[in-house]
Amino acid sequence: MGTTQLETVPEPKYWHLKTVLSEALDSEFSVGEILPNERELAARFGVARATLRQALEQLELEGRLQRRRGVGTTVAPPRVGVDVGPAAESWPGAPGDDWQTDDCERAVPPAAVARELAGAEAGDAEGTPPVLTVRRTRMTAGAPVAGELVYVREDAVPGLPDITPADGAALGRAVLRELGRLPLEGQQRTVELGSAGADDARRLDRLPGAPVLVVTTRYAAEGRTAAVAVATYRADTCRLTFADSGAPEPVLAG
Amino acid sequence: MGTTQLETVPEPKYWHLKTVLSEALDSEFSVGEILPNERELAARFGVARATLRQALEQLELEGRLQRRRGVGTTVAPPRVGVDVGPAAESWPGAPGDDWQTDDCERAVPPAAVARELAGAEAGDAEGTPPVLTVRRTRMTAGAPVAGELVYVREDAVPGLPDITPADGAALGRAVLRELGRLPLEGQQRTVELGSAGADDARRLDRLPGAPVLVVTTRYAAEGRTAAVAVATYRADTCRLTFADSGAPEPVLAG
């Protein structure tokens, strides 16, 4: 890694810095290697620590670096591809998916979700009714890559035993099992950028506010939206893949 | 908007601030409305400007705010849904899509793209050969929402007139038209988080480093990857939608 001072250019210092660091990462570091600490890097490049941090933040956003408080900054491995394609799942909790059911409770969903579940049929002004909320975690290679909340209309799972197991996870699995009995008429997904809430951050082993890819799935059955799943994927470590029929296997990215 | 001082809590100030501002945005501001400037907001909440900015950055990342240098901070409209589903396109440039072709040139692609286009058939050590690179822009409601580079194998468009029009846009359209003659065998998409390069930023009317959703599409024809498209969508204003067969129309999000 060079020690050259940055010149005064119309380009922001942190941008220049990011480029220099990025190239150094490619040529002089290997995955998992630990970088010098921020104070030293800042001194080496002749900038304030805040400026250096601005560059590191960008590189972390791009999945090039991983920073952990109390530990240090390391070179991140390539992003893992996680399949979220239409063929990957039918109903949530279908056998073979790599989600684990954590918990389940009756709760009032966020307004946006309530609107989806209510559909056009009921434009009434009643307060949003509670729905069954199942919490799941997606694991890949032993590490959590996503958290998810599945909001299920109660009338979509009428066969649920009316006992309420103390074990939320067992209840969650029962809910998803019942849901899976319905014929799935279609699903529709959206992807957008968000930031991790306090609970998601804890589950994903990140700080609150960490960037996440929010994947919202609407499950249609019986002519309406029976369930809505909101999954938050770690944006720094994940690459979402949507495989299509007939598509060739992608070459491994470097 | 309240003027109450923030208490000293174990929660970071900027996080608290973000919550307070977010609620104020919901209840006391309407879309397009301009907020007080950063110096005044910081004073009002009793924090340093840098701390206030940290909160604003998060809200901008979530698509709640829009900040423009020399102008001010305004309340952002809801994100626009842009369709990138499998049914949305066949080949790039198919009639009816809302992309406009800007330019085309012969250039050496990034290493990752070159690897995709080379495929497994040629694991040789030759330098990456130049490919046809078409630049496009996607417009929605009069505003650019995405930029894209389509990398096309030259041997996938043999019918191209060997004249090279001075007009790059015309050449680009010709390339895509030729490409569209091939039977499309499949496509495969990935979505990940990135940051806008200098040129993308200019086209998207954003600053360099702005967060973008990078959509990479691999087009298969004749048993191999004939083209790779790398599109960068404005993460602050876009919600990518992947519509499936049989899916109901989503309710408009608030």
Next chain:
DNA sequence: TAGTGGTCTAGACCACGCT
């Protein structure tokens, strides 16, 4: 030219992971 957000500095202290 005035006012905005964007960049940058040189400090300080805190929360966390290790040993």
Next chain:
DNA sequence: GCGTGGTCTAGACCACTAA
């Protein structure tokens, strides 16, 4: 306890937009 990254401050100047 020590070293790490995370938060925060109080300034300064710059780049841009619009009147």
